[in-house]
Amino acid sequence: MGMMLAPAAFLAALAIGLVALQMDQRFNVPRMAMIVAPIVIMMPGVYAYEMIVLFNRGQMLDALQASAASGFVIGALAMGLATARFFSQR
Numbered sequence: 001m002g003m004m005l006a007p008a009a010f011l012a013a014l015a016i017g018l019v020a021l022q023m024d025q026r027f028n029v030p031r032m033a034m035i036v037a038p039i040v041i042m043m044p045g046v047y048a049y050e051m052i053v054l055f056n057r058g059q060m061l062d063a064l065q066a067s068a069a070s071g072f073v074i075g076a077l078a079m080g081l082a083t084a085r086f087f088s089q090r
């Protein structure tokens with residue numbers, strides 16, 4: 001849809017967190033059981049691998065760019081889950 005990777009990861013993690021909240025309230029399924037698998041799959045392994053390869057080749061600027069992209073996506077995933085957690089405060 002043309003969205004940047006980090007905001008898309010934030011919205012996806014928020015959606016996962018909200019669905020897990022609904023599953024916890026309706027069916028008494030633990031939230032962690034519903035959250036871990038989709039979030040682990042969304043980790044940016046390609047960017048992390050690319051970062052290691054580029055550092056090994058000596059292409060520092062490209063490696064730092066891949067590192068920053070990976071860090072932004074991981075941070076967006078964490079912030080999306082934390083935002084969903086705010087809705088579950090009783």
